[in-house]
Amino acid sequence: MKKTIKKLTEAFGPSGFENNVRKIVQKEIVSYVDSTKKDTLGNFIAHIKGKGPKLMLAAHMDEIGVVTSYIDKKGFIRFSNVGGFFPIHSLTARIVFENGVIGVIGEEGRKSMNDPIEMSKLYIDIGAGNRKEAEKLVPVGSFGTYQREFVDLGKRIVSKALDDRIGCAVLVEVIKRLKGKSKFDTYVVFTVQEEVGLKGARTSAFGIEPKIALAVDVTRTGDTPGASKMAVELGAGAAIKVKDRAIVCNPLIVKKLKSVARKYKIPYQLEILERGTTDATSIQLTKGGIPSGAVSIPSRYIHSCSEMVDIDDVESCVQLISKFVQTGI
């Protein structure tokens, strides 16, 4: 599974540019599902036929990134954020563009090290000598992401874009393990443009009209030095979302997930996330309303180039979702 995770996280895929990720997912799952399709916005939808109610499982393929907005005379490139790209995480990090060009994030000189880091004072240096040179490689309007390799620390793994390629990897694995034992008519959706407003989840849910939906995404943890209080820890199991900034998860789904976890002795924890949200929020409000919940993979350093998750948690998430699908509601 780590091999798939490595492939998925190292793929280039900021919001709106999910093609590469889709291709990897497609290759992994195509022989395990009844049909696949790509919809208008680019969501990749896999259907596993079953007799029960329609279930939608969703993980987003896109990652946070940047888009270039201006190149100055000397060839330094200014940029805007795509989703929650945090300036504080970005200093001297490397950015890769769709065509493979790599640049370094630099910062205008500041008077004091205590001054805040502002987006408008950052630039990307691709080593160009002037505007013309830079323009040829990275014209205005180019999308980029962090450039960082996957690292296996053993029990834990580190990479960019674990948000939410780890969710994609979990669902790929769930698909492989289901083997026709589903209590649902299951649609697994690898969504687009989550980071810029939960967009793909909304439109794919509209098309599918599921009776129930589960999003699979990362959540933060409260277990690092000085972290703001949160009960989720790395390595303590799959996180069953109860509430975040924008959704109160359907209580019956939460209850069912908890009982499945207990029954099969799958380690789990309850997630109450104060900031941030996920695809479940927009699925919930689609059409006449869709009961929705989420299973989260605990992650440290979210939206940075070195996000960290615990591989046992990943396994717990796979088990929990698989058993849930096989148990029914």
Added chain:
Amino acid sequence: MLLEKLSNLDGASGDEARVREFIQKRIRKYADSMEIDALGNLICFKKGRVKKPIVLIAAHMDEVGFMVTEKRQNGTLGFSKVGGIDSRVILAKTLRFGKNGTKGVIGAKPVHLLKKEEVTKIPGIDEMYIDVGAKSHKDFKDIEVGDYVYFDTCFEKISAKVVKGKAFDDRAGCSLIMDLFKEKFRMPLYGVFSTQEEIGLRGAMVIGNRLRPDYVIILEGTGAGDFPSKKDNSKSPFLGKGPALTVMDKSMIADKKLLELIIKIAKRKGIPYQLKQPGIGGTDAGRIQISRKGVKCAVIAVPARYIHSPVCLMNLSDYGNTLKLAKFVLKRLGDSGK
């Protein structure tokens, strides 16, 4: 000129009737059907010779403005903004009431009476007032709380190419649709004049759910960024450099293939174009894109300086080039149809 008449009309969010009636009267003979929906959106339709693709072009009728919130004993009127307006541009401006043209001014202390600390401070909107020359509240004959009030601006040409007026955002788009409807296309075409864009893309919210377009092109008047500054930073879009195309703004990432097609057509036809600085602003496309099963959207905009103020400037050659580009794009989408 259509743009002149449209710009001089008053129509803030929720008060679009005057603009809608004007458009309705003139577009009638070019449209096969017209309809006004519950939110006041004007939906015009032109049949095609083929069934697909269904293309929708949209522009919003509403502009930013003001609303009377309070009739005070001392003869002044409290007001609030409708849509995003910078408080610094409204002091000491002449306003007119939409319903009857009554004039008023936003009062501002003369420089002689300003205290030192007031010179550098912008008063809050609650400290400002509209002065209609009344002695007391008894003089407010026709004025009611809830009345819409507008910048008292008249459209005029200030140079061979540049015009001044209010509400180019988005009467420029309205004018473009009216001009485009005079053309013939192979595919079915919706022209939508939407409401309440300036207060949260509200009219557009229902458009995508009702109509089922394959492609949407939003026509906008967008803010130019070409202000004089010594800093080597982005000033796009510029006045006079052609239509501005959106890669990504706060509301949407444009459909990649549709944007590429627009750029290809501009290049082939020799029409100047520019990419709008990413990450700024938002349009009705943000709503329509995520309606139903999702819709492919792009934005083509005429740059205008000082939008959301009483004195927008626009270059007429940008308008002409935007019209040309939009026309070729629609022709191309029609030619691809079946």
